[in-house]
Amino acid sequence: MLNFLVTFIPRAIMQGIPLLYGSTGEILTEKSGNLNLGIPGIMYMGAISSVIGAFYYETFTPKGMMNPVLAVLIPLVCCLIGSFLTGLLYCFLTVSLRANQNVTGLAITTFGVGFGNFFGGSLIKLSNAEVPAIVLGGTSGYIKTTLPFANKLGWFGQVFLSYGFLAYLAIVIAIVASYILKRTRTGLHLRAVGESPATADAAGINVVKYKYVATCVGSMIAGLGGLYYVLDYSNGIWSHNAFGDRGWLAIALVIFTIWRPSVSILASILFGGLYILYLYIPTGTEMAIKEIYKMFPYIITLLVLIIVSLRKKREDQPPMSLGLPYFREER
């Protein structure tokens, strides 16, 4: 049993980290009243931007000349820029041009997923590099660097210390986001904007600014999830559509955790575990059952959504103005 847990938990955590990034980003966004359905696309944008950065650095740097600091910084900065710009586009369309949030979000997802898969599949051809596939082993090696003594600590090291720095960063970001939302004035203002923008506006809070900042920062955090998936979890190998529906799973997590990033830390690990549970459950010859296991996260989320709406507890409800546009002139 212990052996099983020691191998299962790290895999579940590694599956959960991209979801944690995605859900933390989306929670911040939704707290400002923006229901950003573009998160799946934004996570692809983050992933492919980091891959493009790392690819150019790795392919056009002579072997063995890579600088560890640059190898980590370049993809990181590219990822942040890529996802920031996508988030900015969403904000520009929904906040400044007052477009419908659902439609804009879906368009962002179409664009982002397409952008990711297109450049993931065509980067080699476009850059005329002489490599057979996108394998960013070098970059991935640096990003995955763990503490040197992690594997000397037995099961403790394996369960808690065997991850690259991005995994810990995700947890730190989630805790900080929770703290800001709950304990600071900025968080209070942000929640006010999401609950009732008209009231917030009357109280002198700059609604537009809060919406922009929360959505763009949220997008950047979500983008990191894409980076983690490609450069850490998949060892820097891009394969078509490999990221799959994790972006939607991240949105499911937002509901599951009832808009609390700190809860998301454990919840994302739970979802990650559910995502790979089928690998560990003896199915015998019945291969089909694993597809049913993959359904669990969605069913559980659905149940949470229903229960929350049945109980009508005020602190568990979605932000009041979620999905609704705000025009000062239309009051």
Place this chain on the structure above:
Amino acid sequence: MKNKRTLFHIVKREALPWYQAWMIRGAAILLALIVCSLVTVMVTGLNPLDLYKSMFYGAFGTERKTWVLFQKLAILLGISLAVTPAFKMRFWNIGAEGQVMAGALACATVMITLGNKITSNWLMLLIMLVVSVAAGALWGFLPAFFKAHWNTNETLFTLMMNYIAIQLAAYFIIIWEVPKGSGKIGMINQNTRIGWLPYIGGKQYAIIIILIAILTVLLHIYLKYSKQGYEIAVVGESERTARYAGIKVEWVIIRTMILSGALCGFIGMLLAGGTDHTLSTDIVGGRGFTAVMVSWLAKFNPIVMILTSFLLVFLQLGAKEVATSFYLNESFSEILTGIILFFIIGCEFFITYKIQFAKSGKEA
């Protein structure tokens, strides 16, 4: 500091005459196409003229390609029509993907399990129709039921239902896969052709195009001239007004979503029984989401939906052709679709609002 004035402010326009609104939309689409071709030229190094030639070839190049274009247009239009009644009610159903999938799954189930037992193709088609429509309707009913009674967020609900349908389909695909381990079902009833929609004049897709054309007209009449269509519009405009006028809002929500889901289920049957003759997890291929955008951007007008669907399908097939001939990834079409959508979404602002610049020296 206290005298800070904004440089401009935004005011709502009086309703624009329709031709001006269309000029703005036309300009946005033109601009989008220019950006699309710039992007394509940058990526492929083609000269724009060859690019358009290649795209036209991808869409209309051969008779077969033209049929595919119209079939894809019909399906996208069909799903867009299906989601429209719910949208008009301001019910954010983004679960068309799942509802179509539920219909396709139900249809495939009938084709596989009854394929050897029923010999009359018409009886088979009738059963397929009933079961697919029922499955789609169920997928539409559930979120509507919870929305009507407990105000459960329908966007998130329908989103989750998508993946439940897709995973359910994935489950049955593995159960029915031929040969075992391939992960594919293969053509269903390939020899008997039981449950295949009939070919009209030897053309596989003709029936789908005809059916969708009829559906377009019927739905237009339903929304515009029927009492139920009127109720939908009132609920969409203001729930309180609807209640005051004696409309049973809960029932309208549930009834409309059953209709939306049922139509989606019907499209699912067209996909499984008419175009693909098989079931795969990407049989809907994101069109459930695209349809949401098509319907919304057309302001629920079926005629405009035809144009938007045509534009998107044309771009998709054209981009595929360009991508294949340059050994690039097929997802290129999604980038172009995204760009077009951004422009259409953005231009609505300039139709609804106008920007007034503050005159210098005067207080606004």
